[in-house]
Amino acid sequence: MQEINKQTVDGVDVYYNEKIGCPVIDYLKRGILYGTGNAELLKSLLIDDGIVLDCGGHIGTFSVPMSKHRYVLCIEGSESNFRCLKKTFENSSSVDVVHAILSDSIKKCGFNDNGAFGHSIDGDQYTTSTIDSLCEGLKVAGIKLDIEGGEIEALLGATKTLEEFNPPILMEINGWCLYNIKKLPQDLISVVNDLGYNVYLQLGNDLFLVDKNKKFPMCVCDVVCIHKSKVGNYNLANVRSLTDSEIDSIINAMYARSNGDCKVYYDSIRD
Numbered sequence: 264m265q266e267i268n269k270q271t272v273d274g275v276d277v278y279y280n281e282k283i284g285c286p287v288i289d290y291l292k293r294g295i296l297y298g299t300g301n302a303e304l305l306k307s308l309l310i311d312d313g314i315v316l317d318c319g320g321h322i323g324t325f326s327v328p329m330s331k332h333r334y335v336l337c338i339e340g341s342e343s344n345f346r347c348l349k350k351t352f353e354n355s356s357s358v359d360v361v362h363a364i365l366s367d368s369i370k371k372c373g374f375n376d377n378g379a380f381g382h383s384i385d386g387d388q389y390t391t392s393t394i395d396s397l398c399e400g401l402k403v404a405g406i407k408l409d410i411e412g413g414e415i416e417a418l419l420g421a422t423k424t425l426e427e428f429n430p431p432i433l434m435e436i437n438g439w440c441l442y443n444i445k446k447l448p449q450d451l452i453s454v455v456n457d458l459g460y461n462v463y464l465q466l467g468n469d470l471f472l473v474d475k476n477k478k479f480p481m482c483v484c485d486v487v488c489i490h491k492s493k494v495g496n497y498n499l500a501n502v503r504s505l506t507d508s509e510i511d512s513i514i515n516a517m518y519a520r521s522n523g524d525c526k527v528y529y530d531s532i533r534d
Contacts, residue, residue: 298325308431313404340364366391367419382411393420412440429490438528448479480513482525
């Protein structure tokens with residue numbers, strides 16, 4: 264079993280497995296919680312009472328800061344990360360940790376346990392869970408969703424929760440991970456739209472409505488998903504979409520400074 268290390272940040276002992284080249288752990292060693300910015304962003308979007316789901320909890324760098332504001336259900340598919348999370352939150356009264364691989368239904372699967380980049384794969388070693396089954400009887404106020412390309416299935420397993428509570432979703436879109444399962448960001452965005460949500464992308468100081476019928480200009484980034492019934496609560500009614508020329512310009516600029524994996528994604532969507 265891999266040795267578990269500890270870094271104390273803001274008075275919290277955060278446990279982790281050493282992973283060379285992992286930006287989350289690199290930041291942690293410098294006393295920085297990588298997920299703080301996302302926790303603050305999602306906190307600013309919470310308008311209803313209830314808990315926050317941290318789907319893809321990794322080692323808790325989102326759950327730690329979010330737990331100062333809301334009760335957090337931290338869901339993690341990696342066994343090694345789960346062991347770290349249990350130690351970090353063993354005495355916490357505001358975080359509950361669950362080892363679960365999220366999908367659209369209860370079924371057998373495998374799991375590629377790769378630190379911050381772990382994801383479900385074909386296999387029969389594990390049994391998946393759904394957000395709906397894990398949240399039965401709970402009121403959900405917000406969701407952070409970052410599970411390395413598994414977001415489509417996770418959302419399809421959350422239809423009851425989303426329909427009942429319409430929580431804002433802070434979600435990663437990872438073009439490379441989606442490419443590896445023969446999907447595109449447009450496929451994920453389409454599912455989110457079908458569930459009654461708009462998707463918004465922030466570029467600099469500007470916010471744009473994401474159009475599922477256009478190329479998505481980023482390889483890996485976070486987006487905000489707001490239920491259409493609550494758009495007025497956030498003053499988003501007049502937010503425009505990017506034009507095709509703006510999208511192509513962003514893709515060209517991002518391609519020039521991307522790594523090999525993202526270049527593969529961009530090559531797959533360029534005309």
